[in-house]
Amino acid sequence: MAQRKAFRWHIAVFLAPAVLVYTAIMIVPLFGTLNLSLFNTGEEGRVFVGLRNFATLFGDPRWSASFWNALGNNAWFFLVHMLVQNPVGVALAALLSSPRLRGAAFYRTAIFIPTILSFVIVGFVWKLILSPIWGIAPGMLDAVGLKGLFAPWLGREGTALTTLALISVWQFVGIPMMLIYAALLSIPDEVIEAAEMDGVTGWSQFWKIKLPLILPSIGIISILTFVGNFNAFDLIYVTQGALAGPNFSTDILGTFLYRTFFGFQLQIGDPHMGATIATAMFGIILLGVSFYLFAIQRRLRRYQF
Amino acid sequence: MTKTIRLALLTSTLLTGAAWAQDVTLTIESWRNDDLAIWQEKIIPAFEAANPGIKINFAPSAPPEYNAVLNSKLDAGSAGDLITCRPFDASLELFKKGKLADLSDLAAMANFSDVAKSAWQTDDGAQTFCVPMASVIHGFIYNKTAFDELGLTPPRTEAEFFALLDKIKEDGTYIPMAMGTADQWEAATMGYQNIGPNYWHGEEGRKALIEGTSSLTDDGWVAPFRQLAKWKDYLGDGFEAQTYPDSQNLFTLGRAAIYPAGSWEIGVFGPQIGGAFEMGAFPPPVPAEGDTCYISDHTDIALGMNAATKHPEEARKFLEWVGSSEFASLYANALPGFFSLNSAPVEMEDPLAREFVGWRETCEPTIRSTYQILSRGTPNLENETWTASANVITGAETPEAAAERLQQGLAAWHAPQQK
Amino acid sequence: MSQARHSTARSLAAHAVLILYTVIALFPVFVVVINSFKNRRAIFADPLAVPTAESFDLVGYRTVLAQGDFVLYFQNSLIVTVASLFFVLLFGAMAAFALSEYRFRGNMLMGLYLALGIMIPIRLGTVAILQMMVASGLVNTLTALVLVYTAQGLPLAVFILSEFMRGVSDDLKNAGRIDGLSEYTIFFRLVLPLVRPAMATVAVFTMIPIWNDLWFPLILAPSEATKTITLGSQVFIGQFVTNWNAVLAALSLAILPVLVLYLIFSRQLIRGITAGAVK
Numbered sequence A: 001m002a003q004r005k006a007f008r009w010h011i012a013v014f015l016a017p018a019v020l021v022y023t024a025i026m027i028v029p030l031f032g033t034l035n036l037s038l039f040n041t042g043e044e045g046r047v048f049v050g051l052r053n054f055a056t057l058f059g060d061p062r063w064s065a066s067f068w069n070a071l072g073n074n075a076w077f078f079l080v081h082m083l084v085q086n087p088v089g090v091a092l093a094a095l096l097s098s099p100r101l102r103g104a105a106f107y108r109t110a111i112f113i114p115t116i117l118s119f120v121i122v123g124f125v126w127k128l129i130l131s132p133i134w135g136i137a138p139g140m141l142d143a144v145g146l147k148g149l150f151a152p153w154l155g156r157e158g159t160a161l162t163t164l165a166l167i168s169v170w171q172f173v174g175i176p177m178m179l180i181y182a183a184l185l186s187i188p189d190e191v192i193e194a195a196e197m198d199g200v201t202g203w204s205q206f207w208k209i210k211l212p213l214i215l216p217s218i219g220i221i222s223i224l225t226f227v228g229n230f231n232a233f234d235l236i237y238v239t240q241g242a243l244a245g246p247n248f249s250t251d252i253l254g255t256f257l258y259r260t261f262f263g264f265q266l267q268i269g270d271p272h273m274g275a276t277i278a279t280a281m282f283g284i285i286l287l288g289v290s291f292y293l294f295a296i297q298r299r300l301r302r303y304q305f
Numbered sequence B: 001m002t003k004t005i006r007l008a009l010l011t012s013t014l015l016t017g018a019a020w021a022q023d024v025t026l027t028i029e030s031w032r033n034d035d036l037a038i039w040q041e042k043i044i045p046a047f048e049a050a051n052p053g054i055k056i057n058f059a060p061s062a063p064p065e066y067n068a069v070l071n072s073k074l075d076a077g078s079a080g081d082l083i084t085c086r087p088f089d090a091s092l093e094l095f096k097k098g099k100l101a102d103l104s105d106l107a108a109m110a111n112f113s114d115v116a117k118s119a120w121q122t123d124d125g126a127q128t129f130c131v132p133m134a135s136v137i138h139g140f141i142y143n144k145t146a147f148d149e150l151g152l153t154p155p156r157t158e159a160e161f162f163a164l165l166d167k168i169k170e171d172g173t174y175i176p177m178a179m180g181t182a183d184q185w186e187a188a189t190m191g192y193q194n195i196g197p198n199y200w201h202g203e204e205g206r207k208a209l210i211e212g213t214s215s216l217t218d219d220g221w222v223a224p225f226r227q228l229a230k231w232k233d234y235l236g237d238g239f240e241a242q243t244y245p246d247s248q249n250l251f252t253l254g255r256a257a258i259y260p261a262g263s264w265e266i267g268v269f270g271p272q273i274g275g276a277f278e279m280g281a282f283p284p285p286v287p288a289e290g291d292t293c294y295i296s297d298h299t300d301i302a303l304g305m306n307a308a309t310k311h312p313e314e315a316r317k318f319l320e321w322v323g324s325s326e327f328a329s330l331y332a333n334a335l336p337g338f339f340s341l342n343s344a345p346v347e348m349e350d351p352l353a354r355e356f357v358g359w360r361e362t363c364e365p366t367i368r369s370t371y372q373i374l375s376r377g378t379p380n381l382e383n384e385t386w387t388a389s390a391n392v393i394t395g396a397e398t399p400e401a402a403a404e405r406l407q408q409g410l411a412a413w414h415a416p417q418q419k
Numbered sequence C: 001m002s003q004a005r006h007s008t009a010r011s012l013a014a015h016a017v018l019i020l021y022t023v024i025a026l027f028p029v030f031v032v033v034i035n036s037f038k039n040r041r042a043i044f045a046d047p048l049a050v051p052t053a054e055s056f057d058l059v060g061y062r063t064v065l066a067q068g069d070f071v072l073y074f075q076n077s078l079i080v081t082v083a084s085l086f087f088v089l090l091f092g093a094m095a096a097f098a099l100s101e102y103r104f105r106g107n108m109l110m111g112l113y114l115a116l117g118i119m120i121p122i123r124l125g126t127v128a129i130l131q132m133m134v135a136s137g138l139v140n141t142l143t144a145l146v147l148v149y150t151a152q153g154l155p156l157a158v159f160i161l162s163e164f165m166r167g168v169s170d171d172l173k174n175a176g177r178i179d180g181l182s183e184y185t186i187f188f189r190l191v192l193p194l195v196r197p198a199m200a201t202v203a204v205f206t207m208i209p210i211w212n213d214l215w216f217p218l219i220l221a222p223s224e225a226t227k228t229i230t231l232g233s234q235v236f237i238g239q240f241v242t243n244w245n246a247v248l249a250a251l252s253l254a255i256l257p258v259l260v261l262y263l264i265f266s267r268q269l270i271r272g273i274t275a276g277a278v279k
Helices: A009-038 A052-059 A061-096 A104-116 A119-130 A136-143 A160-172 A174-185 A189-197 A202-230 A234-240 A253-262 A271-297 B002-019 B033-050 B063-076 B089-096 B107-111 B114-120 B144-150 B158-171 B185-195 B202-211 B219-234 B244-252 B265-273 B312-322 B325-334 B351-362 B381-394 B399-411 C002-035 C040-045 C059-066 C070-101 C107-118 C122-135 C142-165 C170-178 C183-194 C196-212 C215-220 C229-236 C244-278
Strands: A039-042 A045-048 B024-030 B054-060 B082-085 B130-143 B175-177 B256-262 B279-282 B294-305 B364-366
Touching (some): A009 A052, A009 C070, A009 C107, A009 C142, A009 C183, A052 A061, A052 A271, A061 A160, A061 A174, A061 A271, A061 C002, A104 A160, A104 C002, A104 C244, A119 A136, A119 C244, A160 A174, A160 A234, A160 C002, A174 A202, A174 C196, A189 A202, A202 A271, A202 C142, A234 A253, A253 A271, A253 B063, A271 C122, B024 B312, B033 B054, B033 B312, B033 C229, B063 B089, B063 C122, B063 C215, B082 B089, B082 B312, B089 B114, B089 B294, B114 B130, B114 B294, B130 B185, B130 B265, B130 B312, B130 B325, B130 B351, B144 B158, B144 B256, B144 B279, B158 B219, B158 B256, B185 B219, B185 B256, B185 B294, B185 B381, B202 B219, B202 B364, B219 B381, B219 B399, B244 B256, B244 B265, B256 B265, B265 B279, B279 B351, B294 B312, B294 B351, B381 B399, C002 C244, C040 C244, C059 C244, C070 C107, C070 C142, C070 C183, C070 C229, C122 C142, C122 C215, C142 C215, C170 C183, C229 C244
Parallel strands (some): B024 B054, B024 B082, B175 B256
Antiparallel strands (some): A039 A045, B130 B256
């Protein structure tokens, strides 16, 4: 911060490659697409319609019903992740980082394996496990005398979405676990030793000493979960198809967008309405991220080691 | 090692260079992953042998992504020379945007009836843009061995059909019918569109709906839903989560007696059953003895030309061949259950395929009701029909409520229905 | 004494929980792998059974190896993944350093700008990206994929790395400055080694979606010479027939390389942490 006057070339050098590649390949095409939301196809080609597409999306019940349904499902999908995935991830990381734990590397690798699988495998294997016909789950429940608990979860309106959210949690729990694990490991030994000298150990050590130190990382995983969930698409597409059955009960913004933008079966892709939905999604996510950046991230106290 | 490779490369360049200086390769875009081997082993060699200088590359992508991938490639200009055409609006849209070339003047078009071509024409029928390849027929495939064992015969009427299902259920050895609602299209396509034509009287009902003289809440359109609602009791446990491959497996592994089918299954089921039991087929049962029977004989697949191809000459040459009787017989026999649309009769070897195609003689053919014109707006009638059919079977919606919802959706944008 | 017993009990409990979760995590993978060695009938007759002499069948693997050049597909996937990772990590770390280290006008905005990419699925830009690749003659090259994946991976990398770089001690960097080190040396010699755990984490997160992506290989590089392994396995998923033997075999094979990459990075992660502690 010393040389305030001279232009600091190194900043430009550090930023340039990322900004160039990112702008050319991602931002320009994406904003080109979002821009489509302001147009529509009329009699003589593309016409500028201002915000009329948005009026259709939110005002026309044929569109708005699907949109709100998808948004509601998406919110639930996110909530399940926040309530299950992140706490489980933090707990696993806390266990893994306990000193002198044998086999930590093995556990860490094993628990992370679902995360490296492709959606095709995840979708296939869970459908097979939960299938009422080939029945791994019914068979296992039967073995412990709980056959009555089994239901075709993925096929029922009331349970399909939660089941899928839990499958997604299973798949991605490795991500919060890894991030928190890295954060926990970078807490210096001196801090822990000092705590132990004061008699703070075990769970109270975790709550009072470690948790405040890893709060920034928990912030990151929350926002990554938020962004990831509101952009989610593949798992539902692979297991339930683009129509996100039964009866659209698993339809989230990603599947709704895909159907509209690219079309599906006899439904012809509509880039303009698709872009409108994408812009609305972008707005929702941007709101969430800005809230995090401006309201939360600034308040988080950071510790430098 | 490197030397050998270089040598190999050199010789291959020399050889091809010497023999055919201007070999043209045509790429075919398709959703038929399933047919890769058939194209590579039977169809392409037959064409290439007769047309030296033209090479064909069949490049399919997975069916659910096909439309999205194709449209993106066409928009950006990287699509193949020949385009496999979905029926009706998906292709019509591409033609209107100038992505598909007009093929009306192709000599081979004379080999197809107007009905065969209707799925790939402008609404006024003036221009045709794809060469029809095949249609598929709906009906029911059954486990003949199981039927013999239980002393059952194929039903002709709706009443006989349900009596039959009751008997199979009572006996308990077999699941009466293999169908699930998880994939939704199964319920709509193999259910509603399969049995429906008998109630809405095929083409007559379909056209009346387009013209606005009948409505989806009319009896002819609700009756098939009422039937579907009764199917619930005859499906396997947990059918709500049963997917299409699950249904196929249930039937081919010999666990279910009846399979509501599309004729394409003929070629799929044969090898999977591997002789474990015999199959038979019956057309959708009619409402009452003596009624005319109607079948869904759906124009499903065709081949068009990318308007931006660099080799229009060669592409047209290939399309002429696709319109020939030679191709018709090659294709129909390689893929039993995909029936040629060519006017020239095709001799088929598969007995089950012959059974299906035989219904063309006794029943009135029609195409799926939602495909022409009616799925142009929002909400999309075809997609809505998927959801509605699945809902009716699971009991989430009554037949009447489902029909009411479909009608409202259609009337929201289809002008003739807005009176 | 009692403390020791207490901690043994705690560590037993920790092991119990971790073992339980490991089983939950691995069980489905186990199901995929055992079924890839069975014939079709056996898969559906009893999906839980391990292959026996009767049901053991390599038909899936044979089909996979017969259809297309899977060694080449592997190679393509590996090249694309590793090259994209390299650029994402290098460019991402540089940008993250600039954002977290220097105060300059528009810093916050630049941070937000670089984060925009995680908020819109890049798939939406498909047509424009494809047009760009067609115009520059990059269709059906691995370069096209590397470019797209680099752009796609950058936002997340910058986002995570800048958070971690804020945690690097200022004293250390200032000491470097006093010693007359250039900003570049400070970044490459002092800061990068310290954020190795975070780099490894980012590497893992970036690599998975690239390896498993189906969309861009399908659109940008579907030719035989540039097919990736994920795209190659799709051949077995048809309109009416899905060859589960082949799909399972292809996918089981596809797990291995990512697993190896993951093991390499996670070792880096640990080594980075220990190195950091010694500083």
